[in-house]
Amino acid sequence: MIDTILFDLDGTLLTMSQDAFLKAYFSELKKVFVKLKMDADESIKAVWAGTHAMVKDGGNGFNAQRFWTVFAECLSLSEEKRQTAEAACDSFYQNEFDAVKSVIVPNGVSKRIVRAMASKGYTAVLATNPLFPACAVATRLRWIGLELSDFSHITHYSNSKYCKPHPGYYRDIFETIGKEPGQCLMIGNHPVEDMSVGALGAETFLVTDCLENESGTDITAFRHGTLAELERYLNSL
Secondary structure, three states, rough: OOOEEEEEEEEEOOOOHHHHHHHHHHHHHHHHHHOOOHHHHHHHHHHHHHHHHHHHOOOOOOOHHHHHHHHHHHHHOOOOHHHHHHHHHHHHOOOOHHHHHHHHOOOOOHHHHHHHHHHHOOOOEEOOOOOOHHHHHHHHHHOOOHHHHHHHEEOOOOOOOOOOOHHHHHHHHHHOOOOOOEEEEEEOOOOOOHHOOOOOOOOEEOOOOOOOOOOOOHHHHHOOOOOOHHHHHHHOO
């Protein structure tokens, strides 16, 4: 019996174009590195390298450790300079990052769904790909009127050792929240990254408003629909 809902964030609860988000995000993030008198373009390349390390090399320590190690190596940063960059990025995510909200398409469904399921007694988990610090997750949630406290567990780069679609990412969630896969429903917008948890025994729902399907996966294999259709499905549980 399903008693736990896992929600993806970007492109699922947050209605947005991934390309528009990345363009706005990196435009703002570059300003952080300029203020630190670092080469902005090389710093962005280092961000991508660190992100690749988080996705590729799962299990070897927390994602944050792998990201910042690779970031510093790419730019030959001292430990002091690395710590300064990390602190500046954390400050950015709590402040200037808000400018990226302009690319988000407002919807009143996401907040209503999350709080409605919590009021019905379901455990709500934010299963967002853990590529960002918790403060960046909190800021993105506020864009849709939600808070960290709306979820019993949230994945971010300091508490996760894997990224989607590695099965270890989902297994760690199940272990942390004390649930079996069969008790869980994963809701996401990516047929590979999000729906792969079905292989572990979880139920799935693919949200199609901002579908990301670069591999051309046949989505008819999954229960799927718009956010509005998802809301009707959840209300039927």
